[in-house]
Amino acid sequence: MRTDGSLRRRCAAVTFRPPAQHRRADSRVRSRKGARVPMIAISVVLSSLTIAAMPQRADSVAYDIRFPNAAHHEAEITVRWSGLPDRPIETRMSRSSPGRYALHEFARNVYAVSAVDGRGRPLEITRPDPHSWLVHGHDGTVRLTYTLYADRADGTYTGIDRTHGHLNMPATFMWAPVAAERPIRITFHPPAGSEWRIATQLAPTASPTTFTAPHLQYFMDSPTEVSNFAERRWTVPSGNRQDTVRIAMHHVGTDAEFDAYVEMAKKVVAEQIAVYGNPAPYDHGLYTFLADYLPWASGDGMEHRNSTILASTASLAENALGLLGTLSHEFFHSWNVERIRPRNLEPFDFSRENMSDVLWFAEGFTSYYDDLTIRRGGISDDTQYAQGLTGTINTVLNAPGRAFFTAAEMSMQAPFVDAAVANDPNNRTNTFISYYTWGAGIGLGLDLTLRSRFPNVTLDDFMRAMWVKHGVTERPYTIEDLRLVLGEVTGDQAFADDFFARYIQGHEAVDYEALLGHAGILVRKAAPDRATLGQAFFQVRDNRLIVTSATLIDTPLYDAGVDRGDQIITLDGEPIASAEQLNRIVQRHKPGDTLPIQFYSRGETRNATLTLVEDPAVEILLYETAGETLTPKMQTFRRSWLESKAR
Ligand SMILES: [Zn+2]
Numbered sequence: 146m147r148t149d150g151s152l153r154r155r156c157a158a159v160t161f162r163p164p165a166q167h168r169r170a171d172s173r174v175r176s177r178k179g180a181r182v183p184m185i186a187i188s189v190v191l192s193s194l195t196i197a198a199m200p201q202r203a204d205s206v207a208y209d210i211r212f213p214n215a216a217h218h219e220a221e222i223t224v225r226w227s228g229l230p231d232r233p234i235e236t237r238m239s240r241s242s243p244g245r246y247a248l249h250e251f252a253r254n255v256y257a258v259s260a261v262d263g264r265g266r267p268l269e270i271t272r273p274d275p276h277s278w279l280v281h282g283h284d285g286t287v288r289l290t291y292t293l294y295a296d297r298a299d300g301t302y303t304g305i306d307r308t309h310g311h312l313n314m315p316a317t318f319m320w321a322p323v324a325a326e327r328p329i330r331i332t333f334h335p336p337a338g339s340e341w342r343i344a345t346q347l348a349p350t351a352s353p354t355t356f357t358a359p360h361l362q363y364f365m366d367s368p369t370e371v372s373n374f375a376e377r378r379w380t381v382p383s384g385n386r387q388d389t390v391r392i393a394m395h396h397v398g399t400d401a402e403f404d405a406y407v408e409m410a411k412k413v414v415a416e417q418i419a420v421y422g423n424p425a426p427y428d429h430g431l432y433t434f435l436a437d438y439l440p441w442a443s444g445d446g447m448e449h450r451n452s453t454i455l456a457s458t459a460s461l462a463e464n465a466l467g468l469l470g471t472l473s474h475e476f477f478h479s480w481n482v483e484r485i486r487p488r489n490l491e492p493f494d495f496s497r498e499n500m501s502d503v504l505w506f507a508e509g510f511t512s513y514y515d516d517l518t519i520r521r522g523g524i525s526d527d528t529q530y531a532q533g534l535t536g537t538i539n540t541v542l543n544a545p546g547r548a549f550f551t552a553a554e555m556s557m558q559a560p561f562v563d564a565a566v567a568n569d570p571n572n573r574t575n576t577f578i579s580y581y582t583w584g585a586g587i588g589l590g591l592d593l594t595l596r597s598r599f600p601n602v603t604l605d606d607f608m609r610a611m612w613v614k615h616g617v618t619e620r621p622y623t624i625e626d627l628r629l630v631l632g633e634v635t636g637d638q639a640f641a642d643d644f645f646a647r648y649i650q651g652h653e654a655v656d657y658e659a660l661l662g663h664a665g666i667l668v669r670k671a672a673p674d675r676a677t678l679g680q681a682f683f684q685v686r687d688n689r690l691i692v693t694s695a696t697l698i699d700t701p702l703y704d705a706g707v708d709r710g711d712q713i714i715t716l717d718g719e720p721i722a723s724a725e726q727l728n729r730i731v732q733r734h735k736p737g738d739t740l741p742i743q744f745y746s747r748g749e750t751r752n753a754t755l756t757l758v759e760d761p762a763v764e765i766l767l768y769e770t771a772g773e774t775l776t777p778k779m780q781t782f783r784r785s786w787l788e789s790k791a792r
Pocket residue numbers: 448474475478507508511
């Protein structure tokens with residue numbers, strides 16, 4: 146649930162401004178005492194502050210969705226607003242979705258839009274912009290109908306076919322800014338004869354097909370799976386009550402595979418609860434994983450307040466461990482990002498891109514913990530965990546992007562990279578490192594720094610302190626809050642300031658070799674003395690070897706002027722027709738050797754001289770595997786870091 150300031154600005158009738166905490170508190174109250182409590186609270190605020198501007202009743206917005214042409218990926222959707230002010234009503238499709246930072250024009254797949262008033266008279270519709278519909282001449286009631294085409298089941302989009310309606314709300318439902326604060330009631334109409342049921346974090350009603358949301362922000366944050374899914378539930382202790390975790394899984398695997406997966410999920414969930422001390426306070430005491438593991442889904446994971454979408458083309462039989470990694474990541478978000486909430490993502494704005502400077506923490510630290518809690522749950526071992534760090538550490542140490550942006554600035558690139566679509570080429574190979582990867586590397590570096598430098602302080606303590614200060618209270622945080630809480634947890638603000646200046650608002654990387662050494666984990670050159678031209682991708686076209694990727698700054702190919710689209714004609718005097726040939730020539734040389742290269746670029750044949758460099762890649766392995774001595778002190782350090790906290 147996120148409140149949307151820009152919605153409110155456009156929403157002339159709704160002039161009250163309940164703060165985010167107030168509205169979040171409502172949903173918590175509702176989860177304990179039933180749906181009527183916050184509705185009363187909100188309507189009290191409305192009537193006392195805006196009675197002159199508001200219609201008499203804040204009528205529910207009513208949605209109905211039907212699937213008469215599921216085979217061809219269509220849904221028929223009806224929205225009914227009543228008690229509307231006497232002026233044209235603007236309705237719109239969203240341009241972004243909770244947890245997604247780039248623009249997605251969901252209006253693209255909407256057609257056959259029509260509207261009638263309360264007496265069934267057809268109404269005129271005009272189009273002020275590509276994502277809005279203006280409905281004229283109504284009598285206070287508008288009943289709008291449209292067709293949605295949707296064939297992408299993932300965390301951003303909607304997928305409709307004979308097997309399901311996999312609904313991401315912003316990709317599916319039109320809304321009216323004037324009614325953004327009103328309660329919502331939605332009825333899903335499964336096709337006749339189907340065994341489709343409904344899984345969602347929306348509030349249930351007496352009817353199994355009708356659900357409610359307190360307002361638009363909550364509704365948009367509540368993806369829904371309508372299908373004949375399988376379901377498993379278990380309980381987790383939460384203070385003096387029991388919360389329920391369920392997995393609703395639409396998949397092609399067996400019950401036995403599902404059960405084995407649930408056993409692994411239970412372990413990860415328990416380890417994450419142990420990090421924070423308690424489950425997050427799920428509304429209605431229920432957390433829902435909505436998993437679509439189907440060849441016709443698209444790979445994704447997307448967190449929401451009390452649920453998450455897990456989508457993959459892989460089956461449990463093919464890749465249960467990989468799928469568990471996404472489950473682990475998204476569940477950690479039920480604390481970090483859903484409730485420990487960045488100030489600059491709050492409220493979420495459905496009309497534009499959403500930008501934040503703390504995704505290295507919100508996404509990156511979550512990525513650090515997704516693998517760590519799988520290790521702590523005993524699902525992976527020390528060797529696998531150490532190997533799993535290889536990609537992260539190589540990227541953080543060797544990718545040139547670190548020189549261009551700090552981790553905080555890299556987070557603000559999200560609107561351009563987060564499932565964003567663009568036609569023009571970019572230089573991101575050189576200028577970008579994923580804030581997931583870099584942030585996971587910072588999380589690892591900070592955890593090991595805390596463990597080796599401060600007695601009895603770990604990253605778990607930092608996460609718990611953020612939870613207590615900004616999660617339980619749902620007081621959104623800024624990057625400054627993160628720095629100050631690190632100072633409080635360590636009792637050393639100078640340390641926290643220095644860490645942020647170097648590694649988060651600066652361009653440095655921690656000393657992984659020294660830090661991992663405390664745990665008896667070795668970081669060393671994977672191929673010392675092996676020469677390289679630098680990383681690039683090639684393709685053979687008509688016996689010609691073409692460079693198909695940008696070349697990397699500070700590598701021999703880049704310095705020689707070779708770029709994407711160029712053809713390598715000769716290296717070291719030999720004609721080149723394949724990448725293997727190129728590699729063979731490089732491998733018979735040493736770093737520092739110089740070789741002539743001839744290449745064809747933009748209509749010209751060019752000659753240059755390359756100086757080979759040493760391959761910078763590192764490998765990560767346990768001391769005991771590398772034949773080094775693992776001391777008892779290292780063993781203790783490693784155990785306290787990687788062993789279960791839940792048992
Ligand atoms: Zn994430």
